[in-house]
Amino acid sequence: MILVGQYDSPVTRRVAVALHHYGMPFSRDARSIFADAVAIGRISPLTRVPALILDDGEVLIDSTAILDHLDEQAGDRALCPASGPLRRQILQLTALAQGTMEKAVAVIFERKFHPPAHQSAAWLSRCLGQTRAGLDELARRLVGPFACGASLSHADVMITTLIWYLRDRMDEGLSPVAHAPLISLADRCETLPAFQAAAISEFEKTPR
Amino acid sequence: MILVGQYDSPVTRRVAVALHHYGMPFSRDARSIFADAVAIGRISPLTRVPALILDDGEVLIDSTAILDHLDEQAGDRALCPASGPLRRQILQLTALAQGTMEKAVAVIFERKFHPPAHQSAAWLSRCLGQTRAGLDELARRLVGPFACGASLSHADVMITTLIWYLRDRMDEGLSPVAHAPLISLADRCETLPAFQAAAISEFEKTPR
Numbered sequence: 166m167i168l169v170g171q172y173d174s175p176v177t178r179r180v181a182v183a184l185h186h187y188g189m190p191f192s193r194d195a196r197s198i199f200a201d202a203v204a205i206g207r208i209s210p211l212t213r214v215p216a217l218i219l220d221d222g223e224v225l226i227d228s229t230a231i232l233d234h235l236d237e238q239a240g241d242r243a244l245c246p247a248s249g250p251l252r253r254q255i256l257q258l259t260a261l262a263q264g265t266m267e268k269a270v271a272v273i274f275e276r277k278f279h280p281p282a283h284q285s286a287a288w289l290s291r292c293l294g295q296t297r298a299g300l301d302e303l304a305r306r307l308v309g310p311f312a313c314g315a316s317l318s319h320a321d322v323m324i325t326t327l328i329w330y331l332r333d334r335m336d337e338g339l340s341p342v343a344h345a346p347l348i349s350l351a352d353r354c355e356t357l358p359a360f361q362a363a364a365i366s367e368f369e370k371t372p373r
Numbered sequence: 374m375i376l377v378g379q380y381d382s383p384v385t386r387r388v389a390v391a392l393h394h395y396g397m398p399f400s401r402d403a404r405s406i407f408a409d410a411v412a413i414g415r416i417s418p419l420t421r422v423p424a425l426i427l428d429d430g431e432v433l434i435d436s437t438a439i440l441d442h443l444d445e446q447a448g449d450r451a452l453c454p455a456s457g458p459l460r461r462q463i464l465q466l467t468a469l470a471q472g473t474m475e476k477a478v479a480v481i482f483e484r485k486f487h488p489p490a491h492q493s494a495a496w497l498s499r500c501l502g503q504t505r506a507g508l509d510e511l512a513r514r515l516v517g518p519f520a521c522g523a524s525l526s527h528a529d530v531m532i533t534t535l536i537w538y539l540r541d542r543m544d545e546g547l548s549p550v551a552h553a554p555l556i557s558l559a560d561r562c563e564t565l566p567a568f569q570a571a572a573i574s575e576f577e578k579t580p581r
Contacts, residue, residue: 202499210510211472211503225461227468229437234461247455253433253442260435264419274496283491288482291410295419302418 166191169205170198170214173333173369175266175326176228177215181363182322183232187239191217195369229263232319244319255313258306258320265299266327268292269335296338300347307346317357325354333371374399377413378406378422381541381577383474383534384436385423389571390530391440395447399425403577437471440527452527463521466514466528473507474535476500477543504546508555515554525565533562541579 168184168191170177184191198205202212209216209226217225225231236243245255271292275284303324306312312320328351331339341348354360376392376399378385392399406413410420417424417434425433433439444451453463479500483492511532514520520528536559539547549556562568 206506210506211469211476212499212506213472213503225465227465227472230461230464230468233464237456237460248445252445253438256438256441257433257435260438261419264421264435268419278493278496279487279491283487283493285486285491288486291420295421298414298418298420 166220167194167218168192169194169196169208169216169218171195171369172363172365173330173371174214175323175330176263178326178329178363178365179319179322180215180217180228180231180235182326182359183235183239183244183319185362186244186317186359187235187242189235189238194218195366229259244317244322251313255318255320258303258312259318259323261299261303261306262320262323262327265296265303266323266330268295268299269327269331269338272296272338273334293337296335297340300338300340300344304344304346307350309346312350317354321350321354322360325351325360327351329355329365333365374428375402375426376400377402377404377416377424377426379403379577380571380573381538381579382422383531383538384471386534386537386571386573387527387530388423388425388436388439388443390534390567391443391447391452391527393570394452394525394567395443395450397443397446402426403574437467452525452530459521463526463528466511466520467526467531469507469511469514470528470531470535473504473511474531474538476503476507477535477539477546480504480546481542501545504543505548508546508548508552512552512554515558517554520558525562529558529562530568533559533568537563537573541573 166189168177168181172178172181196204198212198214205214206212208218208224211226213226215228215231217231219225225234236245246252272289275289275292308314311317312324324347328339328347374397376385376389380386380389404412406420406422413422414420416426416432419434421434423436423439425439427433433442444453454460480497483497516522519525520532532555536547536555
């Protein structure tokens with residue numbers, strides 16, 4: 166399998182963490198959706214990552230849909246049960262973390278594609294407020310020791326990749342005090358082998 | 374149950390269609406994420422729709438996660454099997470249609486929140502190109518008579534709500550010629566009882 170995408174994309178990295186956790190071997194196409202848009206568009210029609218090229222050539226898109234397939238292959242090792250209340254809880258917390266990321270991405274793209282004088286204050290304020298509200302709610306809902314209880318799940322992975330992203334890309338959203346439970350969870354997850362195997366390379370970090 | 378959101382949101386409407394198809398009774402909170410942002414934010418922390426308030430008060434967010442739960446309740450009537458290749462096919466086509474919608478939404482929000490002189494030509498061009506590429510790929514992948522074969526699935530519902538949205542909100546994306554198979558599928562689906570029961574009210578359409 167080939168995972169397409171850079172790990173500065175929290176949703177790409179969460180697929181990588183799951184692949185490592187499941188012990189599924191894969192290689193990576195780490196070209197950029199901006200610098201190499203044409204090449205990525207030939208693989209993934211929406212020019213989005215992650216995409217996962219299966220061994221028979223089939224291309225899967227969308228982290229949630231990709232993980233749905235991988236979870237089925239993973240059986241008992243899956244980071245989410247196939248049904249029931251714990252599945253609902255994990256999918257909800259994961260969706261909340263992913264939605265929070267999407268609002269942070271909206272802030273970052275507003276800044277990337279507009280000079281300061283052309284940025285919409287109303288849009289930035291709305292998206293920043295949504296990002297903070299998402300983080301507040303995530304912190305409120307954590308169960309412990311992992312996000313949804315005793316075991317690592319997709320919710321922990323999405324929260325951890327989100328926290329890395331916010332620390333690297335956007336100072337305003339994450340509060341060291343209010344969101345301490347999220348930061349602490351992420352710091353602990355980052356020490357696990359599957360996360361270390363999907364560490365972010367220097368070229369994927371924001372240049373300092 | 375209470376479904377929160379207006380049907381001009383293709384992802385809100387797709388949950389409504391599934392609820393009607395499954396024969397699950399619900400009422401609706403059709404307040405606006407913009408005009409009534411504070412009220413919606415009290416229900417759904419990211420101020421996003423759809424949200425589904427269950428009878429015990431639990432609030433579910435994110436159309437994919439909501440439908441995952443409803444599909445489990447629906448059993449054999451589910452618009453997606455619980456596992457296997459057809460599930461993968463349906464989730465992939467649905468993700469492609471939803472991703473296409475997200476790029477169209479990005480175009481519409483760029484225009485809504487910026488005066489023409491402040492809109493980013495690079496961002497609009499990128500998102501419009503992604504919208505068109507998504508539609509091209511959707512048209513190429515349709516199987517017939519429904520999107521993934523013999524039966525109605527979540528893919529048909531997402532494509533149909535997407536087509537309505539594009540016709541109402543954004544002229545540039547949808548080609549009557551190149552995307553005729555999508556338009557034809559959507560027109561046929563709109564005649565089905567579950568879609569008619571989730572018809573868009575006048576107040577949800579773009580004022581003419």
